[in-house]
Amino acid sequence: MKRFLGSMLLALNLYAAFPSWYYNIKDVKKQKKAFVEIMLPLIQAENKKIKALREKIIEIFNDPYYLMDPYKIAFLAKIAKIYKIKNITDKKEFLKKIDTIPPSLALAQAAIESGWGKSRFVRVANNIFGHWEYSNKGIKPKSRYENIKIAYSIKIFPSLEASIAAYMRNLNRNPAYKNFRNLRYKYEQEHKKFTGIIAANTMINYSQKKEEYVKMLKRMIKLNHWEKYDK
Template sequence: MKKKFISFLIALNLYGAFPSWYYNIKNTQKQKKAFVEIMLPLIERENQKIKKLREKIIQIFNDPYFLTNKKNLSFLATIAKKYKIKNLTNKEEYLKKIDIIPPSLALAQAALESGWGKSRFVKQANNIFGHWEYSNKGLKPKSKYEYIKIDYSIKIFPSLENSIAAYMLNLNRNPAYKNFRNLRYKYKKTNKLFTGIIAANTMINYSQLHEKYVTLLKQMIKKNHWEKYDKALSE
């Protein structure tokens, strides 16, 4: 299936989940290619939303009288709550937390966490990045041992897009990824490209595998030549 046609389907919101034809692909390389063709436009679209929000935040702070504008202050309060920003008028705090995620990193984590979209969590819950929730509303994980008590569930998302949005928000506001945000901000200030390979070094807290997980992410990006999608952002 052609990439342009897939992008067209996504634009029409027809991809709430991985399509059945994806799971019928027998050739591994073709399936991996299809995975990228499905996921990349969704990742790029979510990044565009974040980029537009960032631009609006900059526009508000560039107004010397923004503190007198109730509409702007109300908007900032809403965003501050969403991104867990403590200081309502601290521009740097917004810019550190509201920024795009390197596409290669998102693709690598999506592939690793979901088994290239083939895991039960994806098929039954559109959960690409292994998000948990401490409630009984989600999908119960299976335990090999009956005596192990599992007090969390796998969050169910209405669509792949919702799962990607939650993943990006998680990286942008969770204290566990503060190093990721600080490093990204440092690269942004010096006009350097913040790639998935560089970002992967800060993902040590994303998985219980820790250092091994970082290595797996880097290998995934390099093996599939996904850094080209990061470079496309700077062109």
């Protein structure tokens, strides 16, 4: 019964991520422009939430008596669990993991992973960044990588916003993107702009294409002049 209801919800969810008019655009340039107009505000909104959380974390650590405040300790413990931070007094680790994602990088990865929002997984699961889950609860891919023995499926999200939030949380806490976080923190400490082109160099573990994927990201950002959104 649950599987049947899930299938019904997926059927009703068709075009949930992008409006139907988006898929009716025939001109490639116009569709790319529409893609950015849909995605960029959502990316910026999620970055705004992360920035607000980061500022709250900084405010707590700036309080010399924060360890005596049960509310602040409980809050840090809650956030530490979400971001997989072992020591709740490790300010540096909080600041490394709770920070914004360059919009140009997010746009490039969204475009590549979703085929500009046209993939089946976007239409039926609001999954724009190709997120998997190691279970059979999501959408079964039509083909699976032969060298992956663990069962996996494409994760279903209730909204496009939820998919973007999961993507940013993934980059901010997954061990595979430690180099991304370290480089971002280094640039922040040196008061330098951390752009999508720079960040793309650390995305080698995001795809099995490895170095080729990094080249694809950088090419996507440059061809579409998306670095302007990192300012």
